[in-house]
Amino acid sequence: MEPDLFTAAAEERQEKDPAASPLAVRMRPRTLDEVVGQQHLLKPGSPLRRLVGEGADQSSGAAGPSGKGGGGRRVSPAGPSSVILWGPPGTGKTTLAYVVSKATNKRFVELSAITAGVKEVRAVIDGARRASGGYGKETVLFLDEIHRFSKAQQDSLLPAVENRWVTLIAATTENPYFSVISPLLSRSLLLTLEPLTDDDVRGLLRRALTDERGLKDTVALPADTEDHLLRIAGGDARRALTALEAAAGAALDKGESEIGLTTLEETVDRAAVKYDRDGDQHYDVASALIKSIRGSDVDAALHYLARMIEAGEDPRFIARRLMISASEDIGLADPNALPIAVAAAQAVAMIGFPEAALTLSHATIALALAPKSNSATTAIGAALDDVRKGLAGPVPPHLRDGHYKGAAKLGHAQGYVYPHDLPEGIAAQQYAPDALKDREYYTPGRHGAEARYADAVEWTRGRLGRKR
Numbered sequence: 083m084e085p086d087l088f089t090a091a092a093e094e095r096q097e098k099d100p101a102a103s104p105l106a107v108r109m110r111p112r113t114l115d116e117v118v119g120q121q122h123l124l125k126p127g128s129p130l131r132r133l134v135g136e137g138a139d140q141s142s143g144a145a146g147p148s149g150k151g152g153g154g155r156r157v158s159p160a161g162p163s164s165v166i167l168w169g170p171p172g173t174g175k176t177t178l179a180y181v182v183s184k185a186t187n188k189r190f191v192e193l194s195a196i197t198a199g200v201k202e203v204r205a206v207i208d209g210a211r212r213a214s215g216g217y218g219k220e221t222v223l224f225l226d227e228i229h230r231f232s233k234a235q236q237d238s239l240l241p242a243v244e245n246r247w248v249t250l251i252a253a254t255t256e257n258p259y260f261s262v263i264s265p266l267l268s269r270s271l272l273l274t275l276e277p278l279t280d281d282d283v284r285g286l287l288r289r290a291l292t293d294e295r296g297l298k299d300t301v302a303l304p305a306d307t308e309d310h311l312l313r314i315a316g317g318d319a320r321r322a323l324t325a326l327e328a329a330a331g332a333a334l335d336k337g338e339s340e341i342g343l344t345t346l347e348e349t350v351d352r353a354a355v356k357y358d359r360d361g362d363q364h365y366d367v368a369s370a371l372i373k374s375i376r377g378s379d380v381d382a383a384l385h386y387l388a389r390m391i392e393a394g395e396d397p398r399f400i401a402r403r404l405m406i407s408a409s410e411d412i413g414l415a416d417p418n419a420l421p422i423a424v425a426a427a428q429a430v431a432m433i434g435f436p437e438a439a440l441t442l443s444h445a446t447i448a449l450a451l452a453p454k455s456n457s458a459t460t461a462i463g464a465a466l467d468d469v470r471k472g473l474a475g476p477v478p479p480h481l482r483d484g485h486y487k488g489a490a491k492l493g494h495a496q497g498y499v500y501p502h503d504l505p506e507g508i509a510a511q512q513y514a515p516d517a518l519k520d521r522e523y524y525t526p527g528r529h530g531a532e533a534r535y536a537d538a539v540e541w542t543r544g545r546l547g548r549k550r
Contacts, residue, residue, distance in 0.1 A: 104323075104324065104327065105290060105296060105297070105323045105324070105326065105327035106319075106320045106323040106324055106327075108295045108296060109286070109289070109290050109293065109295060109296055109323055110176075110177055110180060111177055111181055112181070112184060113181060113184075113185065114130065114131065114134065114181055114185070117174060117177060117178065117181065118174070118278065118282045118283075118285055118286045118319065119173065119174065119275075119276065119278040119279065119282040120173070120174060120178075120275055120276065122276070123178075123273055123275070129271055129273065130178070130182075130273060133165065133182060133271070134181070134182055134185035134186055164239075164243045164249075164250040164251075164252070164266065164269050164270040164271070165182075165249075165250070165251045165252070165270060165271045165272075165273060166228070166251075166252045166253075166254065166258050166262060166267065166270045166271070166272045166273070167179070167251065167252070167253045167254070167273050167275060168253075168254055168255075168256075168257070168258050168272065168273070168274050168275065169253075169255070169274060169275025169276065169277075170255060170275070170277050170317070170318075170434060171255060171318055171320075172278070172315075172317065172318025172319050172320045172321055172322075173275040173276065173277060173278055173317070173318075173319070174275060174278075174319065175226070175253035175275060176192070176224065176226065176253065178251070178273075178275075179192075179222060179224035179251040179253070180224070182222055182249070182251060183222035183224075183249075186220070186222070186249075187219075188219065188220045188221055188222045188249065189210070189213060189219055189220070189221040189222065190221075190222050190224065191206050191209075191210075191221055191222070191223050191224065192224045192225075192226065193206060193223065193224070193225050193226070194225075194226045194227055195225060195226065195227040195228055195229070195230040195231045195235075196226075196227050196230055198225075199235065200234070200235055200238045203225075203235070203238050203239060204238065206221070206223055206248070207223075207241075207242045207247055207248060209221070210223070210242070210247050210248045211247050214247070220248075220249065221247075221248045221249070222248065222249045222251060223242070223248040223249070223250050223251070224251050224252075224253070225239075225250065225251070225252045225253070226252075226253045227253065227254065227255075228252040228253065228254050228261070228262060229254045229255070229256040229258070229261035229262065233263055236262065236263045236266055237263065237265075239266060240265055240266060240269075243266065243269050243270075244269070250270075252266075252270070258272060277317040277434065278317045278318070278319055279317070280312045280317075282317075282319075283312055283315050283317065283318075283319060283322050284308065284312060286319055286322065286323070287303065287308065287311065287312075287322055287323070287326055288303075290323055290326060291303055291326075297326075297327075297330055300330070300334065301330045301333050301334060301338075301339060301340060301341055302339060302340035302341070303326070303340065303341050304340055304341070304342070304343070306343050307329075307340075307341050307342065307343045307345075307346050310343060310346055310347075311325055311326060311329075311346060312394070313392075313393055313394035314350055316394060316435055316436070325346070325349070325350050326341075328349045328350065329341045329345055329346045329349045329350070332345050332348065332349045333345050367386050367389050367390055367393075368386075368390070368399075368400075368403055370382075370386045371383055371386035371387055371390065371400075371403065371446075372403055372406075372407050372411075374386060374450065375404075375407050375411065375446065375449045375450045376407070376411040376454065378450055378451065378454065379450065380446075380447055380450035380451055383446050383447075383449075383450045384443065384446060384447070387400065387442060387443065387446050391435070391439050391442070397430045397434065397435055397438045397439075397442060398427070398430060398431060400430075400442055401423070401426055401427035401430045401431075401442065401445075402427065404423045404426060404427070404442070404445050404446065404449060405420065405423040405424060405427055407423070407449055408420040408422070408423040408424075408449060409458055409459070410456065410458075410459050411449075411454055411455075411456060411459075412449060412452045412453070412454055412455065413455045413456065413457055413458035413459070413532070414455060414457065414458060414526070414531060414532040414535050415452065415453035415454055415455035415527060415529045415530035415531060415532040416452040416453055416530050416531055417531055418448075418452075419448065419449055419452050422444075422445055422448050422449070423445050423449065425445075426441050426442060426444065426445035429441045430442065452530070453529040453530025453531070453532070454529060455526075455527040455529055455530070455532050457524060457525055457526050457527050457532065460525065461523045461524040461525070462523075464523045465523045468518065468521065473517050473518055473521075474515060474517070474518075475515030475516050475517040475518065476515060477515065478512050478513070478514075478515065478516075479492075479493045479494060479495075479496065479497075480495060480496060480497040480498040480511065480512075482494040482495060483495065497511075498511070499511050506545060508542060508545040508546065510545060510546055510547045511546075513546075522543070524539060526539055
């Protein structure tokens with residue numbers, strides 16, 4: 083038997099006993115207008131709207147918005163027969179595939195590349211051809227985790243896509259340009275799904291609380307519990323609805339009319355971290371993280387990092403703070419600190435939570451244990467202070483640009499000594515303006531790698547003829 087997820091029999095069972103299905107399934111949108119988030123894909127005239135036939139000519143037996151009726155709305159012959167949905171977990175990839183099948187009145191068959199192989203794919207395709215020929219009903223094949231299919235397994239999909247035996251909707255959390263074969267990618271419409279915002283998930287939770295398919299106003303969700311639930315969800319709609327259903331069941335079993343914070347904590351086994359991403363806790367904990375790194379207390383730094391992660395802090399904010407710390411508190415004492423922090427920020431932007439926690443831990447440990455120096459911070463601070471006081475003055479004539487016509491007549495670049503022409507590579511000439519020619523801003527420390535900079539600056543200042 084085909085591994086259908088939403089066969090006609092399954093839908094009939096759900097209609098007879100809606101409570102038998104998980105809340106996340108019951109609340110699955112029936113139309114594109116019910117989809118939360120992904121507004122960039124849902125604009126009028128968008129490829130996704132055209133895929134379900136919105137705005138297209140419809141036959142006399144065309145289906146209405148409910149998907150019922152004669153032949154149903156069909157994808158235009160010029161439209162794509164394959165779609166690849168790329169996005170993080172819980173952003174609605176399965177939902178969009180299901181909505182497409184409902185809106186076009188097609189059979190919906192789901193396969194997972196984790197458990198299925200070529201044999202299962204061929205069985206679905208053969209079934210689709212029979213259904214199309216015998217009953218005039220086309221099939222949407224939703225293939226989850228397509229990046230787990232080998233090249234040969236993905237090749238087996240090409241005839242079905244080429245001949246339009248199925249409408250293939252494939253989902254992946256990996257970059258399809260690296261994980262999907264070129265022939266299939268070139269025949270597909272690639273749609274990128276964005277992570278859901280807290281407001282997106284909040285709207286979904288509130289709908290589930292009141293909707294007839296959901297909890298039907300049987301229980302309330304106070305603001306503090308809702309906030310914790312949003313942090314638990316981390317932008318994953320399925321996770322949010324699963325946690326809501328479990329907590330609501332626990333509250334009702336206790337005879338309570340609302341889901342208390344304690345009930346939610348007990349249900350999901352995660353304590354609510356006192357942390358306001360827009361208030362004092364946000365800045366206090368971030369400050370404690372940086373000061374712990376500055377103080378070389380790696381354990382305290384990891385504690386504050388964990389609090390920020392658990393509270394749902396934006397990982398990009400944490401990564402930015404680490405980059406600042408690398409220059410402000412470590413600097414040249416460990417020149418590798420800043421590249422580590424920058425690499426962490428880039429990785430975080432690419433992978434997001436939960437895996438980004440590993441990257442942030444990596445960077446936090448490296449920075450906390452690195453030798454410390456604030457010489458770069460004090461140096462630029464002193465230089466800026468002088469500039470703000472008006473200590474600047476004109477650039478010495480021999481340092482000015484001499485590449486344009488007439489520069490020599492003005493004395494520009496005259497007398498400049500090219501350091502590379504000298505044996506030591508140091509030219510003893512004035513570089514700073516007259517008012518600052520003896521000013522020294524950089525005072526190197528003697529910790530870690532900066533000790534060699536301390537020796538270097540002393541030597542170069544002597545070769546430049548600076549007064550000591």
